[in-house]
Amino acid sequence: MIVFDLSCPDGHRFEGWFSSSEDFASQQDRGLLCCPQCGAAEIGKAPMAPAVPKKGNQSLASSGAVQPVAGGQLSPKAVKALQQIAAMQAEALKSSEYVGPRFVEESRAMHYGERDAKPIHGQASLAEAKELHEEGIPVAPLLFPVAPPDDIN
Numbered sequence: 001m002i003v004f005d006l007s008c009p010d011g012h013r014f015e016g017w018f019s020s021s022e023d024f025a026s027q028q029d030r031g032l033l034c035c036p037q038c039g040a041a042e043i044g045k046a047p048m049a050p051a052v053p054k055k056g057n058q059s060l061a062s063s064g065a066v067q068p069v070a071g072g073q074l075s076p077k078a079v080k081a082l083q084q085i086a087a088m089q090a091e092a093l094k095s096s097e098y099v100g101p102r103f104v105e106e107s108r109a110m111h112y113g114e115r116d117a118k119p120i121h122g123q124a125s126l127a128e129a130k131e132l133h134e135e136g137i138p139v140a141p142l143l144f145p146v147a148p149p150d151d152i153n
């Protein structure tokens, strides 16, 4: 018997036991497989299924084709994604004024029309952010810490 990790078009994963790969292919062809969670019949092998070495083939691990993510290391793709997010944040902050610890005060002043509304960013504690939120003032956390631009302005 061999076990395959299977998935449906909705991404539900489950295991299927087969007497051979041919048995799996034949059941798949005849539409005998279906997702236990949603009943979908378009079942395929899950993309991240552990490698089942085929006859005469090297296993993926020993061929070096697989780069495991371990020890908190990020894949190059993840690093790239984070860099892109950081760049997007930097772009968004270009038109935003850094108000530092005055953030809470300035946000309130804008919300209540005491000053002109414009994008600002700065520091607020979690409790302060919660208070603003409860007053209906939209605040969003920055994904990356921003250094105070002391040398600007």
Ligand SMILES: [Zn+2]
Pocket (backbone or CB within 6 Å): 008, 009, 010, 011, 012, 035, 036, 037, 038, 039, 040
């Ligand atoms: Zn499903």
